[in-house]
Amino acid sequence: MRSTAGDLRPYGPDEEVAEDECVLGLYRVPVKARTGRKAGPAPRSGRLEAWVDGGALRAVLRRLGARTLPTLARHEPDLDFSSRIRQPSMAALVREIEQVDLARLPAAEREVLGLLLGWGRRATAENGALRIGIDAAR
Numbered sequence: 001m002r003s004t005a006g007d008l009r010p011y012g013p014d015e016e017v018a019e020d021e022c023v024l025g026l027y028r029v030p031v032k033a034r035t036g037r038k039a040g041p042a043p044r045s046g047r048l049e050a051w052v053d054g055g056a057l058r059a060v061l062r063r064l065g066a067r068t069l070p071t072l073a074r075h076e077p078d079l080d081f082s083s084r085i086r087q088p089s090m091a092a093l094v095r096e097i098e099q100v101d102l103a104r105l106p107a108a109e110r111e112v113l114g115l116l117l118g119w120g121r122r123a124t125a126e127n128g129a130l131r132i133g134i135d136a137a138r
Contacts, residue, residue, distance in 0.1 A: 008111055011050035017137040022057060024112070025050040025133040026119045043129070051115065056108035057134070063109065069096050072116070075134050082135045085120075087128035094120040 011023050026049045058076070066073035071093040075083040085093060097117040102110045116132065123130035 007054045007108055008051045008056065008115065009054075011052045015052070017052055018054075019137050020055060021137050022053050023050055023133075023135045023137075024053055024057070024115065025135070026122070027131050027133055028129055029131055031127075031129045048130070049119075053112055054108075056112040060105065060109040060113060063105070064100065068100065071096055082133065085132040085134070087123070087131070090120050090123045090132075093132075094124055 008024075011017075011025075017023060025047050027047050028043055028045045030045050057072075061069060061073055061076055071085070071089050074089075075085055094117060097113050097120065100113060102113060105113070119130070119132050123132065
């Protein structure tokens with residue numbers, strides 16, 4: 001199923017992605033450092049959420065530019081097939097998106113930045129156990 005320009009839709013494991021779309025994913029990664037977590041099995045690593053972006057990420061980067069969102073611009077899907085935003089960049093990503101006036105953006109761009117902001121805050125709170133993946137269609 002093809003989304004309309006800029007829309008986000010949930011991504012399933014067997015779903016086809018068009019050439020101009022990318023997959024945004026939130027992943028849990030194994031953390032070897034002591035975290036203060038209680039005894040018991042570690043949380044399972046792997047993909048927690050995934051969404052297909054129909055072009056809103058590229059549109060917001062064109063609209064706001066690399067000066068406003070430098071961390072996100074370094075991970076733009078046009079630059080590489082696959083990119084990972086890890087803990088060192090996560091706090092910067094959250095700060096940059098928080099400074100953007102989301103109310104002035106079109107709905108699709110606001111939705112994708114809101115999704116990334118929520119994931120970034122969640123990843124920052126979990127101290128490196130989560131990362132964001134941006135994968136271009138292959």
